[in-house]
Every structure is written in structure tokens, then in C-alpha cells.
Amino acid sequence: MTSLFSRLKADCTADWVAYTDHAFVRAMGDGTLPEAAFRDYLVQDYLFLIQFARAYALAIYKGRSLAEMREGFQGLKAILDVEMDLHVRMCAGWGLTAHDLESAAEKGATIAYTRFVLDTGNAGDLLDLYVALAPCMIGYGEIGARLAADSGPLTHEENPYAEWINEYASIAYQELTQSTIENLDTLAAGMMTEARYPRLLKLFSSATRLEAEFWQMGLDEAR
Amino acid sequence: MTSLFSRLKADCTADWVAYTDHAFVRAMGDGTLPEAAFRDYLVQDYLFLIQFARAYALAIYKGRSLAEMREGFQGLKAILDVEMDLHVRMCAGWGLTAHDLESAAEKGATIAYTRFVLDTGNAGDLLDLYVALAPCMIGYGEIGARLAADSGPLTHEENPYAEWINEYASIAYQELTQSTIENLDTLAAGMMTEARYPRLLKLFSSATRLEAEFWQMGLDEAR
Amino acid sequence: MTSLFSRLKADCTADWVAYTDHAFVRAMGDGTLPEAAFRDYLVQDYLFLIQFARAYALAIYKGRSLAEMREGFQGLKAILDVEMDLHVRMCAGWGLTAHDLESAAEKGATIAYTRFVLDTGNAGDLLDLYVALAPCMIGYGEIGARLAADSGPLTHEENPYAEWINEYASIAYQELTQSTIENLDTLAAGMMTEARYPRLLKLFSSATRLEAEFWQMGLDEAR
Amino acid sequence: MTSLFSRLKADCTADWVAYTDHAFVRAMGDGTLPEAAFRDYLVQDYLFLIQFARAYALAIYKGRSLAEMREGFQGLKAILDVEMDLHVRMCAGWGLTAHDLESAAEKGATIAYTRFVLDTGNAGDLLDLYVALAPCMIGYGEIGARLAADSGPLTHEENPYAEWINEYASIAYQELTQSTIENLDTLAAGMMTEARYPRLLKLFSSATRLEAEFWQMGLDEAR
Numbered sequence: 001m002t003s004l005f006s007r008l009k010a011d012c013t014a015d016w017v018a019y020t021d022h023a024f025v026r027a028m029g030d031g032t033l034p035e036a037a038f039r040d041y042l043v044q045d046y047l048f049l050i051q052f053a054r055a056y057a058l059a060i061y062k063g064r065s066l067a068e069m070r071e072g073f074q075g076l077k078a079i080l081d082v083e084m085d086l087h088v089r090m091c092a093g094w095g096l097t098a099h100d101l102e103s104a105a106e107k108g109a110t111i112a113y114t115r116f117v118l119d120t121g122n123a124g125d126l127l128d129l130y131v132a133l134a135p136c137m138i139g140y141g142e143i144g145a146r147l148a149a150d151s152g153p154l155t156h157e158e159n160p161y162a163e164w165i166n167e168y169a170s171i172a173y174q175e176l177t178q179s180t181i182e183n184l185d186t187l188a189a190g191m192m193t194e195a196r197y198p199r200l201l202k203l204f205s206s207a208t209r210l211e212a213e214f215w216q217m218g219l220d221e222a223r
Numbered sequence: 224m225t226s227l228f229s230r231l232k233a234d235c236t237a238d239w240v241a242y243t244d245h246a247f248v249r250a251m252g253d254g255t256l257p258e259a260a261f262r263d264y265l266v267q268d269y270l271f272l273i274q275f276a277r278a279y280a281l282a283i284y285k286g287r288s289l290a291e292m293r294e295g296f297q298g299l300k301a302i303l304d305v306e307m308d309l310h311v312r313m314c315a316g317w318g319l320t321a322h323d324l325e326s327a328a329e330k331g332a333t334i335a336y337t338r339f340v341l342d343t344g345n346a347g348d349l350l351d352l353y354v355a356l357a358p359c360m361i362g363y364g365e366i367g368a369r370l371a372a373d374s375g376p377l378t379h380e381e382n383p384y385a386e387w388i389n390e391y392a393s394i395a396y397q398e399l400t401q402s403t404i405e406n407l408d409t410l411a412a413g414m415m416t417e418a419r420y421p422r423l424l425k426l427f428s429s430a431t432r433l434e435a436e437f438w439q440m441g442l443d444e445a446r
Numbered sequence: 447m448t449s450l451f452s453r454l455k456a457d458c459t460a461d462w463v464a465y466t467d468h469a470f471v472r473a474m475g476d477g478t479l480p481e482a483a484f485r486d487y488l489v490q491d492y493l494f495l496i497q498f499a500r501a502y503a504l505a506i507y508k509g510r511s512l513a514e515m516r517e518g519f520q521g522l523k524a525i526l527d528v529e530m531d532l533h534v535r536m537c538a539g540w541g542l543t544a545h546d547l548e549s550a551a552e553k554g555a556t557i558a559y560t561r562f563v564l565d566t567g568n569a570g571d572l573l574d575l576y577v578a579l580a581p582c583m584i585g586y587g588e589i590g591a592r593l594a595a596d597s598g599p600l601t602h603e604e605n606p607y608a609e610w611i612n613e614y615a616s617i618a619y620q621e622l623t624q625s626t627i628e629n630l631d632t633l634a635a636g637m638m639t640e641a642r643y644p645r646l647l648k649l650f651s652s653a654t655r656l657e658a659e660f661w662q663m664g665l666d667e668a669r
Numbered sequence: 670m671t672s673l674f675s676r677l678k679a680d681c682t683a684d685w686v687a688y689t690d691h692a693f694v695r696a697m698g699d700g701t702l703p704e705a706a707f708r709d710y711l712v713q714d715y716l717f718l719i720q721f722a723r724a725y726a727l728a729i730y731k732g733r734s735l736a737e738m739r740e741g742f743q744g745l746k747a748i749l750d751v752e753m754d755l756h757v758r759m760c761a762g763w764g765l766t767a768h769d770l771e772s773a774a775e776k777g778a779t780i781a782y783t784r785f786v787l788d789t790g791n792a793g794d795l796l797d798l799y800v801a802l803a804p805c806m807i808g809y810g811e812i813g814a815r816l817a818a819d820s821g822p823l824t825h826e827e828n829p830y831a832e833w834i835n836e837y838a839s840i841a842y843q844e845l846t847q848s849t850i851e852n853l854d855t856l857a858a859g860m861m862t863e864a865r866y867p868r869l870l871k872l873f874s875s876a877t878r879l880e881a882e883f884w885q886m887g888l889d890e891a892r
Contacts, residue, residue, distance in 0.1 A: 050512060054792075057515075060503035060522070062346045064422065066496060066530075069503075073526055076506070080519055084512075106875070108781045108882050115784035122791050123285045123723075125348040195413040199287065206775070213777050273735060277569075280738075283726035283745070289719060289753075292726070296749055299729070303742055307735075329652070331558045331659050338561035345568050346500075429552070436554050508792045510868065569731045571794040641859040645733065 004188040004200075005138060005181045008131070012205035019135065019208050020143050024215035029147040031159035035094075037222035038161065042091050044110045044217065046101045049087060051114035052136070053079040058121045059129055068126065071183060078176070090163060109217040113210035120203060127187045131200050134184060135208040141177030144168025227411045227423075228361060228404045231354070235428035242358065242431050243366050247438035252370040254382035258317075260445035261384065265314050267333045267440065269324045272310060274337035275359070276302045281344045282352055291349065294406060301399070313386060332440040336433035343426060350410045354423050357407060358431040364400030367391025450634040450646075451584060451627045454577070458651035465581065465654050466589050470661035475593040477605035481540075483668035484607065488537050490556045490663065492547045495533060497560030498582070499525045504567045505575055514572065517629060524622070536609060555663040559656035566649060573633045577646050580630060581654045587623030590614025673857040673869075674807060674850045677800070681874035688804065688877050689812050693884035698816040700828035704763075706891035707830065711760050713779045713886065715770045718756060720783035721805070722748045727790045728798055737795065740852060747845070759832060778886040782879035789872060796856045800869050803853060804877040810846030813837025 009016050024041070027033035056079060059072030091101060106114075113136075121129035148154075148169030154162035167173065192200075232239050247264070250256035279302060282295030314324060329337075336359075344352035371377075371392035377385035390396065415423075455462050470487070473479035502525060505518030537547060552560075559582075567575035594600075594615035600608035613619065638646075678685050693710070696702035725748060728741030760770060775783075782805075790798035817823075817838030823831035836842065861869075 050515070053515060054507050054509070057503045057506035057518070057522075061500050061507060063500070064346070069496070069499060070526065072503070073522070076503075076519070076522075080516065108879060109777060111785050111875075111879065112777045112781035115788045116780050118788045118791070119784040122345070122787070123287070125351070128348070190418040191416060193414060193416055206780070210777060210780065273738070276738060277730050277732070280726045280729035280741070284723050284730060286723070292719070292722060293749065295726070296745070299726075299742070299745075303739065331555060331656060334562050334652070334656065335554045335558035338565040339557050341568070342561045342564045345564070429557070433554060433557065510792070568791070569733070571797070574794070636864040637862060639860060639862055 003181050004131075004184045004192065005134060008134070008201055008204040011201050012208060015205045015208040015212070016135075016139075019212040019215070020139055020146075022212055022215040024219050025143055025147070028161040028164060029150055029159075031161060033161060034222040035160070037218040039094055039096065040221035041215075041218035042087075042094060042096060043101060043104045044107055044214070046084075046087055046091065047104065047106045048110055048114055048214075049079060049084060051110075051118065052133070053084075055114075055117050055121060055129065055133060058118065059126060062121065062126050062129065064126070086167070090167075093163070107217055109210070109213045113207065113214055116207065116210060125191065127184075127191045127200070128203060130180075130184055130187060131203050132207045134180065134204060135211050137180045138177050139208070139211060140168050141173055141180075144170075144173060226404050227354075227407045227415065228357060231357070231424055231427040234424050235431060238428045238431040238435070239358075239362075242435040242438070243362055243369075245435055245438040247442050248366055248370070251384040251387060252373055252382075254384060256384060257445040258383070260441040262317055262319065263444035264438075264441035265310075265317060265319060266324060266327045267330055267437070269307075269310055269314065270327065270329045271333055271337055271437075272302060272307060274333075274341065275356070276307075278337075278340050278344060278352065278356060281341065282349060285344065285349050285352065287349070309390070313390075316386070330440055332433070332436045336430065336437055339430065339433060348414065350407075350414045350423070351426060353403075353407055353410060354426050355430045357403065357427060358434050360403045361400050362431070362434060363391050364396055364403075367393075367396060449627050450577075450630045450638065451580060454580070454647055454650040457647050458654060461651045461654040461658070462581075462585075465658040465661070466585055466592075468658055468661040470665050471589055471593070474607040474610065475596055475605075477607060479607060480668040481606070483664040485540055485542060486667035487661075487664035488533075488540060488542060489547060489550045490553055490660070492530075492533055492537065493550065493552045494556055494560055494660075495525060495530060497556075497564065498579070499530075501560075501563050501567060501575065501579060504564065505572060508567065508572050508575065510572070532613070536613075539609070553663055555656070555659045559653065559660055562653065562656060571637065573630075573637045573646070574649060576626075576630055576633060577649050578653045580626065580650065581657050583626045584623050585654070585657060586614050587619055587626075590616075590619060672850050673800075673853045673861065674803060677803070677870055677873040680870050681877060684874045684877045684881070685804075685808075688881040688884070689808055689815075691881055691884040693888050694812055694816070697830040697833065698819060698828075700830060702830060703891040704829070706887040708763055708765065709890035710884075710887035711756075711763060711765060712770060712773045713776055713883070715753075715756055715760065716773060716775045717779055717783055717883075718748060718753060720779075720787065721802070722753075724783075724786050724790060724798065724802060727787065728795060731790065731795050731798065733795070755836070759836075762832070776886055778879070778882045782876065782883055785876065785879060794860065796853075796860045796869070797872060799849075799853055799856060800872050801876045803849065803873060804880050806849045807846050808877070808880060809837050810843055810849075813839075813842060 024033065024037065028038070053076060056072050056076035060069050060076065063069035063072055088098060088101070091097075117129070117132040120132040144165055144167065147165045151159070151165075154165060156162050159165070247256065247260065251261070276299060279295050279299035283292050283299065286292035286295055311321060311324065314320075340352070340355040343355040367388055367390065370388045374382070374388075377388060379385050382388070470479065470483065474484070499522060502518050502522035506515050506522065509515035509518055534544060534547065537543075563575070563578040566578040590611055590613065593611045597605070597611075600611060602608050605611070693702065693706065697707070722745060725741050725745035729738050729745065732738035732741055757767060757770070760766075786798070786801040789801040813834055813836065816834045820828070820834075823834060825831050828834070
């Protein structure tokens, strides 16, 4: 059976490719990405994570059962207890201090995607919220896996972006990706109608385009 | 075809009857309701209307199209531009001043139903919100029509509650009831699944029980 | 300096006493509370906790900094990772199964307080939300401490409600109470104005009255 | 006494000038703006207005009194009953049909500002929401007044953008601008603290920068 995610992705292929095979991504893959682009990305991604934690908190608030609340709680814990620290550590490796991260201003593309997700979640139901989150959660897994498969395991000497690639290609992240896909199907089993699908596709493709603009923001910075 | 409303009502008959044929309602119908009970009800119903206006504002915020936003806007306009004034006028007829209304404290039963609707609306989608609103909008129409049919047209001399009964038995209100039923079906056509039905029924029956407790609050006051 | 909590409590003394010295509380203290009342309370309090977890999730969503988000996260973790289990265990001691808890219907008084908090939080800011939560968090600590002080340490043989009393009189809970009071002051330092105080007092006293009605619900059940 | 708006504007002068004296604005003023840029702007501004109606609906939901609810209701009515029609008519004059407007996709800059306002409103209180709305409501009045003052009354033959300029320079719109400034002060009188000001300034300057990016989006389209 096709997952809801596979169906959404297949129905906006051009947007999905423009995001997951973005010039920024390819340049990480072959190690040619300008450092300024990556550093800008890291800072904005830190600000992005804070908003994503808020989105998972919203998912808990919107849970209609303890099980749904706990599902959102796992996502929130992963961000606040694990990913934020990982991120700060990766940033430190690139010379970015906690102060650099906290004092940076959010750029338009960061605001656009994150607030789109949050407003979608407030206005709609849990399925709307998770569909808007999906391009990020699942797309990063897909990108990490592909870049790692293209090159084999990398060291920092071979590619300065090896740590990023290895992180998202890791078994732990791939499992998270898979469980995100399954959680969407669980929700869809109860709440999805064919009449609703076009709107979900619109949400998903909008979120996917906003992700592509997030990559582009990094490249624009390095021009 | 059965409307969603008819199905919900049929599936919680006992709750529905306990609300629409509550002792408070019957006592309005035969004119024996203690005046203290009615005056208490009028004050709490005024506070209730303010929260219902907030619920319709929320419905506009949650609208996914201009058409859905305008549907909520009609409901909001009806409350803020028409019903509030009607209510204040009816209250004046019972000697309640604007100051009486504004300085009154909301009682538990008023808080319970209104905040249940508002939180349901924030946590869920537009269908959840309108299902939670339905027992009020549609139930009042059903009660008004039945009381009027039981007694025929009434004057204030025959029954001190004639104005209330005539208001909700009026063609204008009956049309509003009908359009509320149809709006639920329009939403359900796009967003309803069988898997979702048990939860909608739980929402609807909870809201119906909270409406019955709202009547009971008036009776308790007059003891 | 007076804490915001002390000021609010002093300005609605009658409501606060009606809640913290409610007949239900006194009957727990001397062990005369009918078992049926306590069992009803335990079931409703379980449903209450689920809604309180949602309120803390909302506090995270509304956090304006990582520090504020982490403050709400601690509260959420305490409920989902600790208190729910404690509660289920205490319920088991009274013969209530997980199924009893999950299949129970929320009563009006449970709905009234919890949804009042959630709607207050959605409509207002973080200070409004925490003020609405305060009577529960802080009041239970005050009740636990007073009942324990009145009787000294209790065994289950001396008082069947000893476990409840000891739990809320515990150092861990007393510290939570204290940090809740301090968190209110931290928020108030940044967001409080004298013009705002009357509305905060209204929120606080409404929430306090709804807590008293929550106790009363248990007594009514046992009649 | 300085209004809150004047203070905010004075404290982010560079952002405010970059928005209100943007190249797009100057090119409207001297009639040199490429038609493609204006048409793109008109389409996105239509989508923008829909989201602004949602923001005013949120302001009603968040109103803590009937007076505050009615304040938001006036804004909502102005958009849904008047401005949307005006806008559709202006668009028709530029050959844009209702279908063009409704089928257009929101661009990143449109999403960024509108969802920033909506999320700010959901997370914060009424003052946060109105501060985030202020650059739009008040800035357009300031721009319209200045462009009209620079050139005197214009006809369509003299400047193809005369209708736009005259609309926002009109007495009706200038009065709306003034009442928006006053409403901010009314809210601030009750809810503003000095400790809160830096965050309000951050909100205001972010919203102002997002408005500048909205103009830039039109220019980028016409390249």
C-alpha cells in the first residue's frame, strides 16, 4: 500500500526534486558549498529548530488522546533534549558561539516556513500539522541517505560537510524518518478523505517549496 | 439522506431528550418557570453569547477558504449586530440592566460549555468546532418550534415566556437552524470519515449534556 | 516583597478558603471522606491531568524564548513522565483500573476548570495562562502541607488518605509549589501592569472557585 | 505624549524607511513602476488580505471585553465587506479576474509576513497581535499621504497608479490609520511595561522588514 507521504511526494515531484536536489544540497554532497553559505544555514536552522519545538508542543496540545499526545511529546523531547545540543555542537565546530546563534535575526525564508507550519497547525487539525512538518522531517532523511549512498562513508577531511551528511544518514535519523511516515499513515487512516486530499497536497507542496527557499537563502548569503 | 446532525442526535437520544425536554424547558412551555430561574438564565445566557461570538470568530480564523470564512462571519454578525441587542432588550423587559449583565460572574455551567466549545475548536478543525456548537444552535430551534406547536401562538399575558418561545420558533430562527444543519453536512462531505464519527459523537453528546447542565443551573438558582 | 501569588490570594480570601478548606479537604484530613467521593475524585483528577498536560504544552508553544519554553517543558515532563504514573498507581490501590480511568466521562466541573485554563491560555499570554494554572499547582501544595502539619506523619492505617496527603506534603511537591510561585513573579516582573491586575485577579478567583467546584463534585457523587 | 507607534518607528528608523520609501513605492509615486511588478503585487496583496481578515478574526477571539471584540470586528468588517471588493475592482481595472486571484499561489514573502502576524497573535496577547499588524495598517497610510503630498491630486492619465495612491491618501484611510495608532495606545496603557518594550520593538521591526520584502517581491517579479 502506498503511504500518504509517497502519494504526496509523487503528486508534487517537481517541487520535491527542487527541494531535495537543490544546488545547496548537491554542493554539500561534493563538498563545494561555500563555507559562508553553510554557516548562514546553520544559524538559521538553529532558529528554525526553536520554532519546530513550538510546533511539536502544538501537536501535544492538539492530541485527542494520551497516545497522540505522547507521539508529539517524543518529537518535542528529541528536539529540546537532543537535537538542540547536537546543533549547538556542530555550530561550535564551525566557530559559531551560542551568542552568535541567539542574537541572530530570523530571515524571511526561516519565518515563512516555520510560521506557515505553526499557523497551519493552529487553523487545522493534527493531520494538517504533521503534513506541514513532513517535508522537513522526511526530506532531511532522504537527502542524508542519498548523499551518503552517493559517496560512501565520508570523513571530515574528504568533505567538510561529512558530519551533517552522516547525521542525517544515520540509522537513528532514518528510523525517525520511517516512524514519521508511519505516523502520517496512522493519522490518515482516521482522518483522511479523498475530498481532503487536494488541500493536503497544497499544504505539502507549499511546505516543500518553502524548504527549497530555505536552502536558497544560504546560497544567496554566499554570493 | 440522513444529515450528520440527525445521525448524531439519534445516537445520543437520552442526552438529547434530557436537554431539549429538560424540566426548565417544560416549565417555560407551561409558564410555570419561577421568574428567578429565568432571570438567572438570562444573565448567564448573555455571558454565554459573548463566548459564542468568540467561537464564531475562531471559525473565521480557521476557515480554509473565503467561503468558509464568510460562513463564520455571518454567524458572528448575527450575534454581535443582532442577537446581543435582542438579548439586552429582553433582559430589560425583565428588569435587568446592562450593568447587571456586565457585572455578573460566569457560573460553572456557563464556563463549562463555552470553554469546551472554544478549546475543541482550537484543538480540532472546523468540523469539530461546528459539531460542538450544534446542540446550542439547533437545539434552541427544536425547543422553540416544539413549545410553540404545543401551545399555539402565545401572548405575554398567557405565558410570561412567550417572547422567548416566539423568538426561537420564528421563521428567521428556524431558517438559521436549517442552515446550520446544512453547513454541518457541507463540512462533513469534505472532512468526515467513519473512523472519525465516534469522536464527533462524543463531542456532540458532551456538548448536549453541558447544555442540559446550563438549564439545570437556572433551576438550582430558584430553589 | 509580596509575591504576585500572595497578593492574588489575599485579594480573594473567601474564594481561596472555600477551596483550600473545602469540606472534601477537611474530610480527607480526618479520614472521614466517603470512599465513593474519593474514587470519583481520583477518576476525574486523572482526566484533569491529561488536560493539564495540554496546558503545559500550550505554555511551551507560547514561550517567547528557549528559557520560557524549557520552563513549560519541565512542567509537561513532570506530568507525562511522573505524575500520570503516580496517579495510575494510586488509583490501582483503590481498585481503579486503567480501563476505568480511560473510559470515564469528564464531568462538568472537570470540563469547566480545565477548558477555562486552556481557553485563557489561548486568548491571553503566558502570564494569563500561568495565573489560571496557579490555584491548582500552588493550592494542592498548601493543602498537603496543612493537612500533614495538622496530623503529623500518617500511615494508611491511621488515615486511608495518607498517601494523598503525604504526596502533596512531600519536599518534592513543596519545592514545585515554591518554584511555581517564583515563576509567576519572574513573568510578572516583565509583563505585569497595575492596570492588568484586576483582570488577573478575576482569572485567579474564577479558577479558584472552579477548583472548589471540583471538590464539591466528589462530595455530590457520594451523597 | 509620544504614541507607542511613534516610539517604535523612531527606534527602527532604518527598517521603517527601507519599507515606506522602498524603490517599489518611489516607482509608484513617479509612475515608472513596471506594470508586471504592480500586477504581481495586486495578486499577492489579495491573498494577503484574506490572511489579514483571519488576523482580525483572531483579534476578536482574543478580545477580553465586548469593547475589544467590537474593535476587532470593525477591522474584520472593513476587510470582508469593503476592502476585498475594492481590491477586486482595482484588479479588474488591471485585467485580473477573480479566477486569476483565487488560483494564484502565495509566494514566500506573502506567507512570511501574514503567518508571522498570525503566529505572533496566537502566541502572545492582543497588544502583540496589533503591534505586528501596525506596519501594514499605518505604513500604507503614511505612504499614501506622502506620495499624494509629493505630487498633488493625480489622474490616471498622469500616473497609472493614481487610484492606489488616492485610495490610501483618502480621508477615510487616514482616519483608519489614526484610529489604529490610538487603539495601540489604548492597549498599551493597560498592558505595556518597559520590560516588554524590547520585544515589542523586535516584533515591530521584524514585521516592517517583512513588509519591505513584500514590495521587493513585486520588483523581483518584473526583472
